Amino acid sequence: MTDKDFNNCVDNYSDGVYRFIVKNIGHEADAQDIVQSAFEKLWVTRAKVEPAKAKSYLFTVAYHQMIDHIRKDKKNNTTDNFDEVKSNVNISPNAELKQILLKAINELNPTQKSLVLLKDYEGYSYQEIGEIMDLSESQVKVYLHRARLILKDKLIHLEKMRA
Template sequence: MTVKEYNNAVDIYSDGIYRFAIKHLRNEMLADDVVQETFAKVWQKHEDIQGSKVKSYLFTTAYTSILDVIKKEKRSGDMENVSQQQAGSSDIPNFDIQQHLEQALNTLPEVQKSAVLLRDYEGYSYDEIADILELNASQVKVYIFRARKSLKAYLKRIDILV
């Protein structure tokens, strides 16, 4: 990957990486750290990364960084007190169902959450998600099915779905 391709990747994918991180971490600063760490790691290996694979590599790296942050924050107990800050530049559709869905998303295990986010936000196929999350496609499919059931159950529990 050339420097130009790398900089193009910054333009194209940093928003998605930031969104991916902030949906997991619910904290702007932590999400920003993840984005910077992700691109720093990708830059270190940019000569070995093909330009066509950079998006997958970015999300894989971001996912690993997110899990590291979650483990670290949970150990220190901060994650429980993290205020649900949303990025100032976020533009969540003002639909109740979506807001509740965001909350429901946070009840999912991280791997299911990642699979759903990559599927719904980034439009990845099962194979691509499997590549990013280092699973196989069947596992991803199962996780997504389980996640859908959990989301539906959550929304139904709070009487959003009638």
């Protein structure tokens, strides 16, 4: 990977990595730190990384750093606060359903949340998600389906509440 390739990665993938992290941990500053660390690692190992695999490499690094961050955060007894992100993220004002869905996603465990985000935001396949998260394809499939059903139940519950 050349310097130009690296800067192209910044242009193309930094938003996605940041979005993935900030949606997971719900803290912008920490998410920025994680993204910077991920790109720093990519720069250091740029000679070994092919440009075609740079995106998955960035997500992999960012995901593992995020897991470390979450573990440290749990030790410090701090909780994810998705509402903090809500005020800073441009969300469509008419998407009430989206707000409910984001709240429901926030209640998922970190793995399920990451699976949903990687799938819906980035469009990764099960195999790619498995590579990023160190899971098998079947595990990704099972965990992600469980998450979808949980979200579906929450939506059904919400509709019942409205009704």
